[in-house]
Amino acid sequence: MNPHSVRPEVAALMDLTPEVAAALQAGNPVVALESTIISHGMPYPQNVEMARGVEQIVRDNGATPATIAVLGGRLKVGLTPDELELLATDKSVQKISTRDLPVTVALGQHGATTVASTMRIASLAGIRVFATGGTGGVHRGAGDTMDISADLLELARTEVCVVSAGVKSILDIGLTLEVLETQGIPAITLGSNEFPAFYSRRSGFASPLTVQNEAEAARVLYAKWSLGLGGGVMLANPVPAEAEIPAEEMAGQIEQALSDMNALGLTGKDTTPYLLGRIVEITGGRSLETNIALVRHNAAVAARVAVEYAKLG
Ligand code: PSU
Ligand code: MN
Numbered sequence: 001m002n003p004h005s006v007r008p009e010v011a012a013l014m015d016l017t018p019e020v021a022a023a024l025q026a027g028n029p030v031v032a033l034e035s036t037i038i039s040h041g042m043p044y045p046q047n048v049e050m051a052r053g054v055e056q057i058v059r060d061n062g063a064t065p066a067t068i069a070v071l072g073g074r075l076k077v078g079l080t081p082d083e084l085e086l087l088a089t090d091k092s093v094q095k096i097s098t099r100d101l102p103v104t105v106a107l108g109q110h111g112a113t114t115v116a117s118t119m120r121i122a123s124l125a126g127i128r129v130f131a132t133g134g135t136g137g138v139h140r141g142a143g144d145t146m147d148i149s150a151d152l153l154e155l156a157r158t159e160v161c162v163v164s165a166g167v168k169s170i171l172d173i174g175l176t177l178e179v180l181e182t183q184g185i186p187a188i189t190l191g192s193n194e195f196p197a198f199y200s201r202r203s204g205f206a207s208p209l210t211v212q213n214e215a216e217a218a219r220v221l222y223a224k225w226s227l228g229l230g231g232g233v234m235l236a237n238p239v240p241a242e243a244e245i246p247a248e249e250m251a252g253q254i255e256q257a258l259s260d261m262n263a264l265g266l267t268g269k270d271t272t273p274y275l276l277g278r279i280v281e282i283t284g285g286r287s288l289e290t291n292i293a294l295v296r297h298n299a300a301v302a303a304r305v306a307v308e309y310a311k312l313g
Pocket of ligand 2: 149269
């Protein structure tokens, strides 16, 4: 099925599930979900349980979930239960960002999409709201490594609202906020004047912008795109208080994970998956519970933003 908004040359490479195609066709709210978090962000079986649970939360809040990946070179918008299981278990599934997309498609490979590549596919399908855990950002030591997540560049150019729990504290949050400002990306925190730090509600950095509820967030999206200001919006949703790990407790554990990573000499796309996995080990599984809780919370917020945005269109 091919909603009118999808260009024919894109439609030829894309498979929408009937549920997603029908929702888009009708102008009903749809929320995109990424797949790197499934394949490279969490261990099995928590990853597939999280993925199924998050889809249900989107439905419970009035929107249609569209988990995105590339399978056998096809852009998948909406996945079957078997496809979710494959992403959660198959070691041949690579982590793919925007730069990887043409190769994965052309060579018929499997790819789990990051925030950046999920945004791009969502936008090609006509989806405007997307929920994840945390977005990528400027890595610590980026002055030497130049490791800045492609997520930030995609936010600068693709018209999708990304709902996350802020920027992972394994990153340099201050530098990330600087790049967001330079790129003209609104970094907006829901219900707080402080920018959140993924596992923790507080980062020590003031949030550049704030909205109080999902209806306000939807109005911001409508205003931005009506004005012809292209690009995305980072909507930061602090982790629920009962699930957070306070920043003071995380600090030492993150330092430990970073020093273990440096000892292994890991760089590039392998750093984020390694750090998330190592922090699960160091915290004895507690960070995984936090990660799952914050993704679920983001899915509910994203669904409500999509519902409010659909009312404006
Ligand atoms: N949020 C999570 N777990 C994850 C990610 C986000 O809770 O695994 C992934 C997203 O796919 C994001 C990626 O795009 O981490 C960032 O990778 P990098 O730093 O290499 O850009
Ligand atoms: Mn990187």
